[in-house]
Amino acid sequence: MTARTPARRLRVAADVERLGEVRSFVRDSVAGFGGSKRVADDLVQAVDEATCNVMLHGYRGKGGDVEIEAALRDRKIEIRILDRGPTFDPTTAPLPASGATPAPTRPGGMGVGIQLLRTLTDEVHHSARPDGGNELTLVRSIDGQVEED
Numbered sequence: 070m071t072a073r074t075p076a077r078r079l080r081v082a083a084d085v086e087r088l089g090e091v092r093s094f095v096r097d098s099v100a101g102f103g104g105s106k107r108v109a110d111d112l113v114q115a116v117d118e119a120t121c122n123v124m125l126h127g128y129r130g131k132g133g134d135v136e137i138e139a140a141l142r143d144r145k146i147e148i149r150i151l152d153r154g155p156t157f158d159p160t161t162a163p164l165p166a167s168g169a170t171p172a173p174t175r176p177g178g179m180g181v182g183i184q185l186l187r188t189l190t191d192e193v194h195h196s197a198r199p200d201g202g203n204e205l206t207l208v209r210s211i212d213g214q215v216e217e218d
Contacts, residue, residue, distance in 0.1 A: 127154030
């Protein structure tokens with residue numbers, strides 16, 4: 070049997086001015102689920118990176134919304150970032166060689182974000198939404214994959 074708490078939800082306009090609300094939502098959700106400050110810090114940074122990319126690149130300056138959902142399932146926090154932008158799967162970026170420093174895969178320093186997401190979370194999943202858009206799911210153990218401070 071899978072233990073799951075009711076999901077918490079936030080919807081914001083795809084405007085970087087709204088990132089503060091997103092960060093607060095993630096921090097409050099992790100605290101509500103009993104997560105540590107370290108887990109909250111990691112997820113805030115990961116969600117901020119992913120959401121900012123949707124806002125700046127996914128919608129390409131056109132209006133839209135970003136939905137953030139957070140839930141706790143079996144001692145893992147799952148955060149889903151949903152948008153209606155063109156389908157783009159960041160998880161297809163190649164993994165760096167073991168021990169290699171992440172480097173941009175595209176001009177302008179782009180392509181490091183997915184490495185950040187992979188470092189700060191236990192799992193990163195993407196799926197195209199059936200009616201258009203993207204769903205990016207970030208999963209982080211509430212107990213912390215990385216050694217706690």
